[in-house]
Amino acid sequence: MTQRLPRLALLAGANGSLSPAEAAMATAGEVEVVLILDRSEAEASPALREIAESVAETVVVATEDATAVCAAVVAAGAQAVATFVDAYCPIVDEVNTRVFGRYAPSGRWGKDVQRRMLLAAGVCTVTNSPVHDWHGLVDAASRQGLPLVLKPVTGVASRDVWLLNDTDDLEAVRGGLGANMSAGFVAETYVRGPARGRGPHRADYVSAELFVSAAGTTGFLTDRPPLAMPFRETGIIGPTTVDPATERAVLAKAEAAHRALELGPGTYHIEVKLTDGQPEVLEVNGRLGGYVRRLVQLGTGTDVAPAAIRASLGLDHPLDLTWRSHVAALFLQAPMSASVIAATPRRRHVARIPGVISVEHLASSGTALDWRDGTGAAAVKVWLQGDDDEELRTRMADCAHRLDEAFDFRDVSGRRVRDEDWLARLTGTAPAGSTTTDSHSEGCDS
């Protein structure tokens, strides 16, 4: 008699940290993945549906209808439900509660509730205030002091995240957001990084990836290049170069955050800021980190996707990562003042830059730009590899310079603009004592 394979219902989408194809094929022969796509997204992107249906049993439902999603999960005969898309984490909680009877605290993926839970558990010291209009923001600034980080409660990928250093910045928010704050923002006390930073090439926050199964928790860290102002991510680097003691402290903090949010089995991406004291949790995401699968695969030869899928079912999967090469994804973000990409290089020209192993994304010439679109508006995303960290750093710096020359960003008056500050921080040419936005910034999800 053939034994039935475990079945996982996966709410999938185009913006997941594992694509539907990656997720469905990761554990072929071990786990049956049933893909659940959102009706609106499937209609807007027929290619997504075509790909999903070509690799797995696929159901299309209106994901805003929790009852419909629950029915789809039950009909799929799944033992668990999971997602690699931030937007679906709340519905996964709801399905877990209604279908599987697994309690999930309400609202824990909102930045306001999550921070309150972490504070209550003593896992972090960062305070925040809900903000629904500009006057509320001013009140928060007077209570908490500046600098503050203003972010949407349900925001992802650094969209509409503001750094408020002074009253001019508060006025800029009034001009930029105006009355559009009713959807819910939080004003968060800004976390200071280590006074001495981490030197060039590295941001002062790291990401912890946790794989939690019934057998226990395993995890590892990745590094980040310096942020583009104000909080736009510019890539991911592996392996981490933090010292072992710091690595242990960060992983312990990430596990404490997992407990504080009463999370169950699965994969979690936890942004942690390094400070001169204890590491501070910036945020917890209920999924594998973006670009992590490829980073680890290139650097170690190990595919973490099977571990991620199995963890979603509570099943263990050994992860023994030995880094054989140093890898980075580097994203070029336009300067904040840019309003359009006037010219881009050909993909094949970018691919010829020394150290570049592939070009993952290349924006089109003529693309309108707005820094408030966050990390997702990167002009180009490339993968680089080096034999050791020094070679990788040299290649990242060289690549960044070449990309800076090749892309033509223009501001509203048609003037060419460049992000020389970010380049200087990435390449280590920032003048000594200069204010590095990175060492005072905060990570956001990707």
Add this chain to the structure above:
Amino acid sequence: MTDLEMAQLWAEIIDVDQVEVDDHFFEIGGNSLLAIEVVRELKERAGVALPLGEFLRDPRPRAVSEALALAAGRTNGESAVV
């Protein structure tokens, strides 16, 4: 379609100088939309409808050439039966 012809097609679609016959589609700049484009182009050039799932199962020029040949065989077999 030979392995090399397949690699050349991918290089054109991904817009890179060169693709090796054992390069993984998604590791050289390919993405899901480009995968669909490759499958459509294969139908156009070779007259064979390769299921997308078969392309995704092992997306390397050598493996996809083999899958295409098998799919062509199936198509011919069906034609013969008909």
